[in-house]
Amino acid sequence: MKCPFCNYPDSKVVDSRPTDEGTSIRRRRECLHCLKRFTTYETIERLPLMLVKRDGTREPYDRNKLLSGVMKACEKRPVPQARLEQLVDTVEQKLFGTLETEISSQKIGEMVMQELKNVDEVAYVRFASVYRQFKDINTFLEELNSLLQNKK
Known part of the structure; x- marks a missing residue:
């Protein structure tokens, strides 16, 4: 060294x-x-992981992009940076644990939303609104209602 x-x-x-x-x-x-x-x-040296985007294009997985998206969702929320790093670590463990060489952005988005739901509900809704591309207020309300139902 x-x-x-x-x-x-x-x-x-x-x-x-x-x-x-x-x-x-x-x-x-x-x-x-x-x-x-x-x-x-x-x-540990990990196998290269390719991200398959919605339009079918492929690009190398980038931890910083994932962390950036989570940080945007948690902007002005009381979530410590260390907790966001831990969330991304958890998602990465699941990703690299599959031993797949390609993974869809949808699958990663679902994993992130699952983790965010346990961290901060407002951040979860923010992330979901961008990730799921809500077309109108009704689909947004459906997601909120689903969140409230699961909370009971």
Whole structure:
């Protein structure tokens, strides 16, 4: 591992422990040349996942796009950033757990809505309104009524 300070090609591991989520290993390293310390994270290499959009086009799955959509839905809501990261982690575990190389955007949207429903109902309705592309007020009201029925 190259030192980010002096670019020396060798370092030693001083400390190693799992992250809070358990999805990676945090390693504290010390450069053998300048003796400065830095942190690296070791994660599992995942198979590339292609997203199949509604129009049939394909693009590489992008965690940042998913997180951005969830953040927009939760804008001005009392949902901590850490909880949004956890939600995306949960969705990704399900996605990569299928071992599929292609997945539809609809399937991902449904997974996100299922998780958002448990996090914040307003954010869920916001996400659903964009994802499901409500055509009129009646379809919007149907979704709200469905949410209220499931709450009882």
